Amino acid sequence: MQLKKKLLALCAVLIVLGGSCAFGAGKKAGAAAELLPHQTADERAPVVYFVRAVTGDALVKVYDALGWSPKGKTGVKISTGEPPASNYLRPALIAAVVKKVNGTIVESNTAYGGSRSSVALHKQVVKDHGFLDIAAFDLQDEDGVMTIPVNGKRLDVDYVGSHFKDYGSYLVLSHFKGHLMAGFGGAIKNLSIGFASGTSADASGKIYIHSGGLRTKGSFMGEQIPFLESMAEAAQGVCRAMDGGKNIAFVNVLNRLSVDCDCDGHPSEPDMHDIGILASLDPLAIDQASVDLVYAAPDSASLRTRIESRQGLHTLDYAAEIGLGSRAYRLVELR
Secondary structure, three states, X not given: OHHHHHHHHHHHHHHHOOOOOOOOOOOOOOEOOOOOOOEOOOOOOOEEEEEOOOOHHHHHHHHHHOOOOOOOOEEEEOOOOOOOOOOOOOHHHHHHHHHHOOXXXXXXXXXXXXXXXXXXXXXXXXXXXXXXXXXXXXXXOOOOEEEEEOOOOOOOEEEEEHHHHHOOEEEEEEEOEEEOXXXXXXXXXXXXXXXXXXXXXXOOHHHHHHOOOOOOOOOOOOOHHHHHHHHHHHHHHHHHHOHHHOOEEEEEEEOOOOOOOOOOOOOOOOOOOOOEEEEEOOHHHXXXXXXXXXXXXXXXXXHHHHHHHOOOHXXXXXXXXXXXXXXXXXXXXXX
């Protein structure tokens, strides 16, 4: 058993570095070897598609593999990035996939101040960062707040921008990276904190999640475990609101892997290599696969430390507990 574990660890490093390794038998053609801790060959597990290149064409390829067809007006949920130097996904990278879904880029205001805490400031950032050059933009909490039912242990509802209801489908396009408070940010954080209303006269969904469901105004600081669990619950609420998750899809881009979030205008410089792009219809599976690939990378010590110092893996534990998705996944690499 110890030998098998050592071989698996070695193979994981090889695949991340661009090599290949197969352990066991009976793998389908095109499927990555069963190397990562939560990877499985079980046909019942959700698929996570993986491509190593980080280009616009690669992003379209991994999206196309999903076979997902958006219904109605489609919002592409991104982080518009805090100025002046955050690692947000650049317009040139995402333009083709946004065009492919005929998408409107959507975002909400922040609750911590900065350059995206008000409508006017945020719209200026969007313009300055070049997003208006590739698509229309909708600040979802510009005209107030609406609620989505949650009925969780931490949250009763999720406060999102009132424009949330205007869309039939969402493509949640996340830059995977570290985060000062959550440990890491991917699909689950983009679903929860990302969609949550920011600075608002009605209610701040971001403060509600950060405080573990205790308040909607004032300080967004709260206890760590309630915060992490609230993120998972809010993410589940958003998925359920989209026809039980049928009208929502997820892409994680694993590049510029700083320990700091795109909400940080002065992030630490990444000290590990880019990994690639993942796509899935399961938000938990794609985040688990992203974490597994990071942990398999030989130069990821700083990011692993950031994740663990904030108990970030608990978000995945709790998301599985409440049925947000599956931690087990089938990883299919596209060539």
